[in-house]
Amino acid sequence: MNDHAEAPVLPVEAFEPPYYVAVFTAVRTPDQSGYSETNARMEELVRDIPGYLGMDYAQSPGGLAITVGYFRDAEALSEWRTNVEHRAAQKRGQAEWYRNYTLHVAKVERSHGFTRAEAPQGPPAG
Amino acid sequence: MNDHAEAPVLPVEAFEPPYYVAVFTAVRTPDQSGYSETNARMEELVRDIPGYLGMDYAQSPGGLAITVGYFRDAEALSEWRTNVEHRAAQKRGQAEWYRNYTLHVAKVERSHGFTRAEAPQGPPAG
Numbered sequence: 525m526n527d528h529a530e531a532p533v534l535p536v537e538a539f540e541p542p543y544y545v546a547v548f549t550a551v552r553t554p555d556q557s558g559y560s561e562t563n564a565r566m567e568e569l570v571r572d573i574p575g576y577l578g579m580d581y582a583q584s585p586g587g588l589a590i591t592v593g594y595f596r597d598a599e600a601l602s603e604w605r606t607n608v609e610h611r612a613a614q615k616r617g618q619a620e621w622y623r624n625y626t627l628h629v630a631k632v633e634r635s636h637g638f639t640r641a642e643a644p645q646g647p648p649a650g
Numbered sequence: 651m652n653d654h655a656e657a658p659v660l661p662v663e664a665f666e667p668p669y670y671v672a673v674f675t676a677v678r679t680p681d682q683s684g685y686s687e688t689n690a691r692m693e694e695l696v697r698d699i700p701g702y703l704g705m706d707y708a709q710s711p712g713g714l715a716i717t718v719g720y721f722r723d724a725e726a727l728s729e730w731r732t733n734v735e736h737r738a739a740q741k742r743g744q745a746e747w748y749r750n751y752t753l754h755v756a757k758v759e760r761s762h763g764f765t766r767a768e769a770p771q772g773p774p775a776g
Contacts, residue, residue, distance in 0.1 A: 533713045535675035535752045545756050547671055547718055549661035549706045553766070580675045582708040582716040587659045590708040590716045592673055594754075618764055626661045626763040628720075630671050630756035637752045638744055640679070 536578040538635035544601050546593040550625035559621050562613050575600025662704035662720055664761035670727050672719040676751035685747050688739050701726025
């Protein structure tokens with residue numbers, strides 16, 4: 525079974541404020557060797573942080589990559605920021621994978637979500 | 651001349667905190683008729699808001715679209731949120747263009763940027 529291929533993409537939901545977002549916007553270098561393995565390991569690590577809420581990711585082909593991480597409080601973010609493996613990955617990112625990046629860490633004051641009302645999916649009435 | 655095609659993609663820079671981010675994460679519907687015209691008009695409008703700082707955008711093919719807007723203060727964001735044309739576009743987005751979205755509005759507490767030191771681009775010394 526391959527659940528990944530079938531799961532619909534969904535944005536991370538709106539949580540009850542306050543919570544934190546870490547907005548990471550980056551342009552990558554042409555040499556991405558080792559990136560995907562490290563990225564998979566970082567995703568594994570961050571899920572173990574108490575207070576980690578989720579992550580959104582998008583990358584335009586040949587363009588900007590945006591990662592948004594959601595955390596319950598400043599303590600959760602601080603634990604992630606100071607994680608030893610994460611720091612080593614950041615160093616390698618600066619040396620090899622990123623041409624430019626910006627990180628914005630911000631406290632969410634309000635949020636809301638929207639989900640389209642779908643047509644009923646049950647068997648036809650007739 | 652087509653400056654757009656030649657300008658390198660760059661993430662919006664880190665500003666001096668505090669400032670605001672509006673993180674909009676969305677999955678679109680298959681029917682995007684009228685979207686790009688409205689989106690272009692919104693980009694034009696938001697640039698006229700005093701305190702608008704910039705915007706980052708990325709979309710994974712067939713996946714999530716992330717837009718991050720940057721604003722100097724809550725007043726700038728409020729002016730954008732209550733703009734009449736913007737509100738009409740939001741309504742149309744809910745009716746036609748978006749399957750799901752989440753909006754997180756947050757006050758930036760810290761930020762930093764990284765730019766790779768490039769190899770010198772002058773003529774070869776030899």
